[in-house]
Amino acid sequence: MATNSDIEVLRRRFRRFAFPMTVAFLVWYLLYVLLSAYARDLMGVRVFGNVNVALLLGIGQFASTFGIAAWYAAYARRRLDPLADRLRAADADPDDTGVVGTADPAGCDDAGTELSATHGEATR
Amino acid sequence: MTIALFLAFVAVTLAITVWASRQTRSAADFYAGGRSFSPMQNGVAIGGDYMSAASFLGIAGLIALNGYDGFLYSIGFLVAWLVALLLVAELMRNSGRYTMADVLAARLRERPVRTAAGVSTVVVSTFYLVAQMVGAASVVSLLLGVTGDAAKVWVIAGVGALMIFYVTVGGMKGTTWVQIVKAVLLMAGAALMTVLVLAKYHFNVSELLGAAAAQSGKGLAFLEPGLKYGATDAWSKLDLISLGLALVLGTAGLPHILIRFYTVPSARAARRSVIWAIGIIGAFYLMTLVLGFGAAALVGGAAIKKSDPSGNTAATLLAETLGGGAGTTGGALMLAFIAAVAFATILAVVAGLTLAASSSVAHDLYANVIRKGRSDERGEMRVARLAAVVIGGLSIGLSAFARDLNVAFLVALAFAIAASANLPVILFTLFWRRFTTRGAVWGIVGGLVTAVGVVLLSPICWGGASATKPAVTLTAKQAATCGVDAGARSVGNPTALFSCTAVAPVPLENPGLVSIPAGFAFAALGALTSRRRRDAEEDAAFTALEHRALTGVGAH
DSSP, rough: OOOOOHHEEEEEEEHHHHHHHHHHHHHHHHHHHHHHHHOOOTTOOOOTTTHHHHHHHHHHHHHHHHHHHHHHHHHIIIIIIHEEEEHHHHOOOOHHHHHHHOOOOHHHHHHHHHHHHHHHHOOO | HHHHHHHHHHHHHHHHHHHHHOOOOHHHHHHHHGOOHHHHHHHHHHHHHHSSSSOOOOOOOOHHHHHHHHHHHHHHHHHHHHHIIIIIIIHHHHHHHSHHHHHHHSOHHHHHHHHHHHHHHHHHHHHHHHHHHHHHHHHHHHHHHHSSHHHHHEEEEEEEEHHHHHHHHHHHHHHHHHHHHHHHHHHHHHHHHHHHHHHHTTTTTHHHHHHHHHHHSGGGGSSSTTTSSSSSSHHHHHHHHHHHHHHHGGGGHHHHHHGGGSSSSSSSHHHHHHHHHHHHHHHHHHHHHHHHHHHHHHHHHHHHHHOOOOOTHHHHHHHHHHHTTTHHHHHHHHHHHHHHHHHHHHHHHHHHHHHHHHIIIIIIIIIIISSTTTOOOOHHHHEEEEEHHHHHHHHHHHHHTTTTTTOOOOHHHHHHHHHIIHHHHHHHHHHHHTHHHHHHHHHHHHHHHHHHHHHSSSSTBBBBSSSSSSSOOOOHHHHHHHTTTTTTOSSOOOOOOBSSSSSSSSOOOHHHHHHHHHEEEEEHHHTTOOOSSSHHHHHHHHHHHHHHHHTTTTTO
């Protein structure tokens, strides 16, 4: 596998999104559970009608879950999938593996076409 | 009427199963449905696999009786999918083949990790199965209006026989289609009831909440946290946090959920199926919120408790009321429809669980541990079918034996074991270069033993009254079972498994707060204390796994 730099970039991009986001939603969820356990007066404050803070925060958990899922899908399509496609293409064609790693212009070109082809397929 | 709809569902699913069996030739067909499902199909099937009777009937009932606190469950069940989406689904799809253990075996020593992971898969799935089947027995007998022990045993045997048939004959393909049909029915039923409930309150949620709070007799407290969880002392608040942790971290370690990622052609399809699942499951739990408060407002807590003290029939009673009330044709129709949906729900989930357990027995324990990879596909599939019959039979037996016990805790326990034994090891395998075989075995065994151990010391087993579990008023039957006077004030949990009067050494009902950190700690400790002789080899194995997980090169 000569495309060491590509895999490095892919790993970095994946981890840079997935790890902080996991920490963020877990903290937000735990905050919600902790408030439910220890801040019941706050949770009972009515915002409008019979809708209180607890219910709004609960709905907020739903909203943030949907939001993070959509965000990740968009991020992965844009920043992860093209790289993974290129690495797979390089692996399937051993000649390509050699040239992409050494940044041969022809090789890059090749990878580029491959990339747009598979990318088109993925978004179809 | 209800029986006719039950039978119609059974007939349709049996036909699907027989059709699927004709399409099932290779091991990949049997274990992974030929990896040919589309992201949408798999997303719907994940919903069908995940939304158990416990979440449909159970959460609606919890909300109907305890108001807001029931909602905490659905939030944990949903947010958990982000762990699966961000950290597990795609990498697992790329690096595994048929079971959870495949991922561990990709870089660690095969036999120890497959043995440990196989055992934990079977334990988690069997606990979950027993909880579902005992629940099925009480719900179905309530819905059909049959009572008595014999009826319960027959329901358990019937459900068990059907699930064995789905799995042995239809494999993953048949099971997946059963789950898809069930999910569509469940969503349709829940949506219909949600619209009917909201229409009664002019599509004004605040009005619905107000009516539910007024009818509950608890006032605005009904809409606030604290009626069920963390109601007594500091321990009960910790228990709530413990439950929250297990719910959110357990999903991505449940074997029957993990194997669903293998049924699609690529990691990208696995990602898209999880996104479909999040949409479907999220919409469903939002609807259960309306259904639960709707049942509290329209049926009323007293009527629900009279039918079933734990609230499991809230959704079906609500259906009857929405149809026009007891004794009307509309009421009977709605009741029959929702009861049939509940039945379908139970069947689809137990089939998924049986498949996960039998796949692991055949692929991990038989093919790779006992036969050391020398078995052929046909032999492996034969063992998988045999394992489905044995595990199914075992669950029928256990459930028949446990039919009168309060087994609701088994679902929470299954989530806690998944979060404590499976998730730490999966995450360390995928992301930690220095992780080792010993770490994996310690993590799985340590997490499993800690979770079960805490439950064995908890108020679930020892029901004596304490500050955390205040004494309850006993019914005559409970007093007799516990062997105390009807007026005794020494019992906090009359359904405790071992003793009603001995006080539990550990006041937590949910082991997660202890067992999840323990699982991570055991796994890390095992890895750090391993003697590092094969450093270069293990290092290369991790690099290869990471490459495959991220890119899909060499994925099955």
